[in-house]
Amino acid sequence: MSTHHTHRDLHSEQGARPGDHPGRAANPVIKVEDLAWLELEKPDLDRAEAFAHAFGFATAARSADELHLRGAFAGAPSVIIRRGARSRYAGAAFRAADDADVLRLADATGARVGRLPESIGGIVVDLEAPDGAGVRVVSGMDELPALATQAAHTFNAGGDVRRANATQRPPRAPAVIERLGHVVLQSNRYLESLDWYLQHLGLIVSDFQYFEGQRDRGPTMSFIRCDRGSQPADHHTLAMALGPRNRYVHSAYQVADLDALAAGGEHLREKGYFRSWGIGRHIQGSQIFDYWRDPDGFLVEHFTDGDMFDNTLEPGWAPMTASGLAQWGPPVSKDFLGVKPGRESLLELRSMVTALRSDDNEFDLPRLRGLLKVATS
Template identity: 70%
Template sequence: MSGHHDVHSGLHSEHGALAGEHPGRARNPVVKVLDLAWLEFEKADLDKAEAFAHAFGFATALRTPDELRLRGTDPGSPCVLIRRGPRSRFAGPAFRAADSADLIRLAEAMGEQAVPLPESLGGLTVDLADPSRLRVRVVADTHELPASAPQPTRVFNVGHEVLRVNATQRPPRTPALVQRLGHVVVQTTRYRETLDWYLKNLGLIVSDFLYYPGQRERGPVMSFIRCDRGSDPADHHTLALTLGPSNRYVHSAYQVADLDALAAGGEYLRDHGYRRSWGIGRHIQGSQIFDYWRDPDGFMVEHFSDGDMFDCTLEPGWAPMSASGLAQWGPPATKDFLGISPSRESVRELRATLDALREDNEFDLRRLRGLLKVANS
């Protein structure tokens, strides 16, 4: 055998860890968070942000002159909190603790204090900083929004199983209604330290590791990380971390009903002048059907459906990273998605690369060669 690994074989990487490699979980974490609660952003133009949000499939949960809260159709917290700011930036994620007792235990372990959130959100938060200096909130006992009307479900004729007779299938070209927040992806110059911080303090566990081809002995450079809910299945990844030359937001993902909702919603976005980044396709790690878009501020956001759900028993998979290995089917990954198309963002990333190579972090010259090899694969 040649030893060549087919990146398209297996939805969860079929190869596990080698002796001595990262186990993908902490032995005795401080707490085990249940899920993401919401993501927080600052943006200069809330009107423009709200118009895109409605086209993307969010509903407005709250709107004031200085704040916008966006929700999905599922019950729970708003998915996204946007505050007016002088410039657009990602302010950080909020994770949901099981209860206030867990929150207080985490606060004491980290030398912080649990403080009340605004009354309109309810509950408590402890605000932390991960090793990448990203603000991470952990919240408990927040107010719950009731469920709202979901996207109508469809009846499918699958193979020879005929369930729809004398009825047509006409998905309307309307926004793909967001059901819930699924995951967030962030890039860090201190990948290993940041990974261990989330596993130790928040009890997250790794579903899949990726490494640069030819550099497995140096350890992984990306991890897809889920919540540990014991025997209750959780999303394949709630958080994904990737090594890179800067500490930054990469994208966030929001679940929609099915492929029809996702595709028709994409047509609606395109008709209203918004820009697709990459899609439609089906991922390998996580298996979800995806469609990526850019909002007016340049933030990448994803519609997804039919993602993997894992319980606590599944051990991490290991696979080499490649651009062609990002999807089972769909168009090739675009330069925009890979962050190498000419833009202000790519210029900033180039400057960050030069700075990172001069600093003491995990992104060194060999890692840069590995990343360039992936981008051109």
């Protein structure tokens, strides 16, 4: 397999140095093909469904205690929400290539293979990452048929006239979600959990980030994609960052184009929902983004035009900074960084004290200093 070793003009300022983490396992158990869905718990399914429709999801199934939300592309639901006493992230499901891979993973881990509910179909093996995150690997699901999508716009650019005698009038309506793109998690056992995902699911790292001045201690964040061989995959399906507690950070959902994203954002704003940060374009992944808080506090992202990499690209390395989150757009918000005064920032502060007092995690005093620098760098 030939590989690209340079990152100039690609996706990161610098490549690996001798001794750096390789960003992939030499002989993984299986190689998952994609992120299938996320599982959440929320106390009010009616409220959750109302936001979901404004955000651009369609309802695939609904009962008194469970809500399945889907994008327009054919496949499985994107999000499964179950009624619970409090709002929480329950885990992610990854799609295996076939049933044989699910059986192989179960055999390697000693886990039991089960059947998914009839409403979804297929089989599942339930695992747990070292940091406690729930991980399901699934295959053989019934495929939901495709729904209508938003057509991408035709643009006049420079002297290239592709639209004549016609206007652009994107509707101020929900941006139609096409598919689930990625989930971002924080882990206080980051390196151990990263290696677990690479070894068990065959994921590979697109970009590493590290705290400034701490490159020699290794990475503190990774953007991780599926290894589909020569078929390009999203720059990241899973992203993980070191932090004082294990938690969901955000999840991202693809829409047709910038107009769908921007007009959909206007619809959300008019409905009274809170924009956390956007509109802008990321550096790692290159996505045009727009972040929103749902009524239960979950951070969710509309994105379009993300990078796609095959398995020949080696990991990039860059310092982890707030200013390095976007190529253009408004300054990153305190809400997005998690430092806005409130319940979540208070939980994070308390967890810093707890993590520093414990020796069963990777978060120590130098890492705390590095993390605190990120918000102002």
